[in-house]
Amino acid sequence: MARKVQIVCASMGFAFVVVLFGGIIVADMLPPFSPSAGAEEVAAWYQENTNGIRFGMVLMMFGALMTAPWGALLAAHIKKVEGEFTPLTYTFLAATAAGCVAIFMPVMIFSAAAFRPERSAEITQTLNDMAWIPFIMNGPPAITQAIVLGAAILMDKRARPAFPRWAGYYNFWVGFGFLPACILLYFKSGPFAWDGVLSFWLAATVFGTWFITMSILMLRALPDREERTLTDDDELILAAQ
Amino acid sequence: MTVQLDAPAERASSPGGPRQRHLPGEEGLWVFIMGDLLMFGVFFGVLVVSRAKDVAVFAEAQAHLHVELGLLNTVLLLTGSWFVARGMQALKARSPRRTRWFVAALATAVAFASVKVLEYSLLISDGQTPADNDFFMYYFVFTGIHLAHLVIGAVFLTVLVTIARRPQLTVGRFRLAECGAVYWHMVDMLWLVLFPLLYVVR
Numbered sequence: 525m526a527r528k529v530q531i532v533c534a535s536m537g538f539a540f541v542v543v544l545f546g547g548i549i550v551a552d553m554l555p556p557f558s559p560s561a562g563a564e565e566v567a568a569w570y571q572e573n574t575n576g577i578r579f580g581m582v583l584m585m586f587g588a589l590m591t592a593p594w595g596a597l598l599a600a601h602i603k604k605v606e607g608e609f610t611p612l613t614y615t616f617l618a619a620t621a622a623g624c625v626a627i628f629m630p631v632m633i634f635s636a637a638a639f640r641p642e643r644s645a646e647i648t649q650t651l652n653d654m655a656w657i658p659f660i661m662n663g664p665p666a667i668t669q670a671i672v673l674g675a676a677i678l679m680d681k682r683a684r685p686a687f688p689r690w691a692g693y694y695n696f697w698v699g700f701g702f703l704p705a706c707i708l709l710y711f712k713s714g715p716f717a718w719d720g721v722l723s724f725w726l727a728a729t730v731f732g733t734w735f736i737t738m739s740i741l742m743l744r745a746l747p748d749r750e751e752r753t754l755t756d757d758d759e760l761i762l763a764a765q
Numbered sequence: 766m767t768v769q770l771d772a773p774a775e776r777a778s779s780p781g782g783p784r785q786r787h788l789p790g791e792e793g794l795w796v797f798i799m800g801d802l803l804m805f806g807v808f809f810g811v812l813v814v815s816r817a818k819d820v821a822v823f824a825e826a827q828a829h830l831h832v833e834l835g836l837l838n839t840v841l842l843l844t845g846s847w848f849v850a851r852g853m854q855a856l857k858a859r860s861p862r863r864t865r866w867f868v869a870a871l872a873t874a875v876a877f878a879s880v881k882v883l884e885y886s887l888l889i890s891d892g893q894t895p896a897d898n899d900f901f902m903y904y905f906v907f908t909g910i911h912l913a914h915l916v917i918g919a920v921f922l923t924v925l926v927t928i929a930r931r932p933q934l935t936v937g938r939f940r941l942a943e944c945g946a947v948y949w950h951m952v953d954m955l956w957l958v959l960f961p962l963l964y965v966v967r
Contacts (some may be wrong), residue, residue, distance in 0.1 A: 592920075671943070680903065688793065689791060689792070689793035690792060690793030690795075690796040691792060691793070693793045693794050693795075693796045693797035694796050694800070696797055697796065697797045697800035697801060697804075700800075700801065700804065701800075701804065704906075704910075705907065708893070710896070711902075714815075714899065714902065714908065715811045716902070721807070721811055722807065722808070722811065726804070726807060756819075
């Protein structure tokens with residue numbers, strides 16, 4: 525059973541990327557709506573794409589929670605490295621929970637914005653800012669996850685470590701990749717704005733490939749198949765003719 | 766227990782064995798180095814493209830930079846890299862002078878950071894801020910990210926000093942020292958691209 529649970533948890537990384545980016549595309553958020561747009565323009569976008577945004581948000585809402593089993597399996601691997609005393613595991617879990625919220629919360633605000641798109645344009649623009657800013661600026665949970673995971677991978681002194689050592693360094697690099705988005709509050713256009721090359725495109729690429737890479741590595745780290753002990757359920761009802 | 770550190774030479778002399786090349790640090794570290802270079806490559810590309818769109822503004826803003834301080838910092842980093850390279854040789858040779866090479870490198874790091882802070886304060890008191898135009902936005906953000914790399918490098922150099930001070934050198938500590946040295950050379954190399962792109966290009 526343990527092996528199957530691990531396969532499901534690890535594969536959630538693939539499902540997350542498909543559902544999250546699928547939701548973003550359905551909501552017509554790729555490329556992202558420019559932060560330099562005026563209130564009327566923002567309101568018009570919500571009025572024209574109302575149902576696409578609503579459906580995209582339902583997808584992304586479920587996508588947000590797909591990061592939980594993915595993070596839980598990584599936490600379990602970190603715990604194996606740490607042994608009995610496990611502060612890194614707890615830090616990673618806390619950051620994973622924060623990471624769920626970091627996606628979930630802006631999705632809820634996008635949903636509220638698309639609920640009454642005919643309201644006055646300034647209010648829609650405010651909701652739009654309240655959603656986009658945390659959605660792109662939310663680096664710290666993922667940065668914490670990446671650094672803690674990277675450290676745990678490099679600390680793994682077992683004869684058969686779960687992950688290759690390059691994965692540790694890779695995680696440190698991933699953490700760096702999320703940094704440019706942290707200064708988006710200062711910009712309404714250019715590479716550091718929330719639709720910019722560095723804040724959005726670089727961070728989104730690093731984020732998506734990180735989930736996929738760690739999913740593949742977790743699938744490679746699966747335990748060997750164990751012999752099943754037979755139970756009552758395995759009793760034959762009909763023998764072969 | 767003593768371990769032969771200059772393994773390539775040893776392998777080269779072993780009968781029948783092909784000469785293997787030694788990769789400093791460990792393989793995985795290079796994933797980080799290449800990734801970081803890739804990211805800075807994107808930064809450099811963004812800078813060049815934005816500059817081409819608005820050459821006049823960039824040229825005007827660039828004139829406010831203190832080229833001599835930038836050049837001083839370039840010399841400091843190059844000297845620091847040389848100190849680290851000499852330190853690694855001294856570490857391998859168990860030379861009694863090994864620690865002071867790394868202390869000297871650490872001093873160049875502190876000097877670089879001080880010059881950078883002086884430069885920032887000169888620019889800001891001169892009325893040049895990141896909000897003024899695209900050039901200064903890039904200048905402050907990219908040199909700021911580089912400075913953050915340099916601070917991490919300085920922490921690494923402190924680790925190198927403590928490794929050098931220990932009477933015993935183990936395989937693990939030497940590998941860690943190599944990782945630190947490689948990282949420090951990367952910080953140096955990134956500046957060697959950043960400096961001409963920001964200060965010198967016309």
